[in-house]
Structure formats: C-alpha cells, structure tokens
Amino acid sequence: MAEIEVPPYFLCPITMEMMKDPVTVSTGITYDREAIERWVFSDNNTTCPLTKQPLIISIITPNLTLRRLIQSWCTLHASNGVQRLPTPKPTPTHPQLSKLLQDSSNTISTSQIKSLQRLRLIAAANQSNKRSLEAAGAAQILSSLIVAKSLHGHEDDDCCEEALAILYTLKLSESSLKTLTKNPQFFHSLTLLMQKGRSYESRAYAIMLLESMAELADPSQLINLRPQFFTELSQILRDQISPKASKAALTALINATPWGKNRIKAVESGAVSILIDLLLDSSDKRQCEMILTVLDHLCQCAEGRADLLSHAAGLAVVSKKILRVSQLASERAVRILHSISKFSATPAVVAEMLQVGVAAKLCLVLQVDCGSKSKERAVEMLRSNARAWRNASCMPNILISSYPC
Incomplete structure (x- = not known):
C-alpha cells in the first residue's frame, strides 16, 4: 500500500x-x-x-x-495488498431514533432493554449519531426513565444502567445539560445511582454526569443539594473507582461547596479526612490543586477547620504542598493556613504550625515569586504569631532574616 x-x-x-x-x-x-x-x-x-x-x-x-x-x-x-473499504453503516433516520426512544421508555414493552442496547450501540458509533439522538429528545426521555426506575427502588435495573450509559456516551451539549439541571429529581436519581449502582461503571457514569451538570447549574439549584449528595461524593473519593471518577467528584465539590450550607454538608460527609488522605498519597499536579481548592472552601467554615486540625497530618500535608506543586496549589494552601491562623489559632494550634514547619514555609513564600495575595497572607500570619514563632529554636537561622518586622 x-x-x-x-x-x-x-x-x-x-x-x-x-x-x-x-x-x-x-x-x-x-x-x-x-x-x-x-x-x-x-x-x-x-x-x-x-x-x-x-x-x-x-x-x-x-x-x-x-x-x-x-x-x-x-x-x-x-x-x-489494497483492501476494499468496509461498507459504512447507514445513519439512522430521525423517525427510527424516535421509535427506538419511544420503545425504550415503554416499561410494559418486552423490547425495552433491546431498544436501549440498540441505542447504546448507535450512540457509540459516531458523533453524528450522538447529535441525532440528542435532537430526537434522548436526554429528556432517558433521564425520565432513570428517575422513574430510581423512585421505585430499581437503581440496579438493567434498563436503568443502559439509559445511564447512553446519557454518558452522548456527551450532551450545554443546552441539554442545563435542562437536566432544572430537574431536582434527576440530581437525586444520580445520587442514588452513585450509591446503589450495580457496577463501578454505573457509579462512575453517574458522578461524571453530575460533574457536568454541577458546572452549569445555577447557585439556586446547588443550594438545595441533599446531604446524601455529598456523602456519595465522599464515598466515590474513598473508593477510588477510577481517576476520571475521582476527578469528577472533586469538580462537583468545587462547584457545589461555595453555596449555602453545602460546606457543612460536605464536612459532615467526612470529606475533609478523605481529602487529606488523598493529598498525602497524590503526586498528580491537577489532583493536588483540586483537593486543595476543595479544602480551601471547606475551611471557610468552623466545622471544616476543626476536621482539618483533628487529622494528624492535616496542617503538615497542606504546608508541604506549598512551593512543591504549582503556584495555584501554593495559593490555595496558604489560604487554608490563613483561615486556620485567623479563626482557629489556639496556642496548641500555633505550636503545631511551628512544629510541622508552617512558619518556615511562610518565610520561604516571602522570598520567592508566589503571588502578591499569598505574600500578604504569609506576612499577616507571621506577624500575628511572631511572639511564638520568631525566636523559636526550630526556626532555621537562614530564614530568620526574612521574618517580617
């Protein structure tokens, strides 16, 4: 050839x-x-x-x-040695797709699962099929099927799993995803699928759909998320189903935790401890940045700060990531420590921050290009704790000269 x-x-x-x-x-x-x-x-x-x-x-x-x-x-x-071209599969027509979608939503029909399996193959074939299915109303029909199944406790049903896989495969447009975000029942159904999906694949599809929806949802929709939503996100992170699922869970937390009482809901789900454990083991730049961003959000409430301080490695691992990952990670880590120093700085906490190297790391921040806001926060922390930190024996002499007056 x-x-x-x-x-x-x-x-x-x-x-x-x-x-x-x-x-x-x-x-x-x-x-x-x-x-x-x-x-x-x-x-x-x-x-x-x-x-x-x-x-x-x-x-x-x-x-x-x-x-x-x-x-x-x-x-x-x-x-x-030149081979003939394989005959391309004919593109399904709009009436054909509409008929398959109608059959897939008919719970009485014995061909329901076969219709869904056929739709999944069509969606996986090429991008044109994906867009044709979306234009035929697949997002609304399949999401309604998932809601109906989950409301009756059938989250592990074959049809529910197939419908979820198709929705994920379609890579829906923003307009379709925004329509789905307006249905709180669908949010709840995906939460149930994260918890009770029959396979890791189903749980991963559910969280990745939730990630896409959370990125486009209005604050008014995110404020009303149920505690169970955060419980399942934390469980996904604990189980480490796949790197994609973990990234999706972190993205969903980043988008949801700034609103309403979601910080407290996430803290009550055990997220802080899980995130710190992940941060201890993670060497991936993007994952570290995302974890520190979520921790920064959670440390804006007293409950989040308390959970971080109760973890034996909390202060140490956050401090360790400064100047070792990226500028974004350093900024987030300094923000976390600033929240601790400003609102939760008991004598014991101040002493621990010195012991695990926080004071020394903040002096290093002043010596490098780490962003003006990070430098300002570092100066504020060093000055407010100067009595305990400045002349401490564990402070390296080489850094004492950079300690702010």
Missing part, C-alpha cells in the same frame, strides 16, 4: 489519508466522515477546514460517487 501512489482526490484534506467514508459538507468540500466529525464535535470548530466558511452541521451528505471510485481503485490494486 505504501508503494502505491494514491490519487490526491481520494485523500481527506484534514488528515491527508485515503477516505473510507467520504461525505460532502455544506460548503461543497468532501472529507472523510470520521475526520470532519472529529473536527466539528471533538475540536469544537464551526468553520470548513479549507474554505473557512461557516458549516451547517446538519448538512453532511455521503459522496457515493467518490466512494464508488475509491472502491473501484481498491479492487484494481487488490493484488498489491
């Missing part, structure tokens, strides 16, 4: 590889279907790669003439 010169008009303008399923877009240019769908749906481009003109996403027409030419060329060169 490498020794045979492929006619240039058989090559996709994006990948410069021979097209397997040529399609023509609204600007009249032909591309390979997989390449142009990746360009539009995965890379979020809205213009034609060649002409730079706006694309009408709904107009993607199979170029059957070119496909026949490519197929004939492949047949002609079969003796040289």
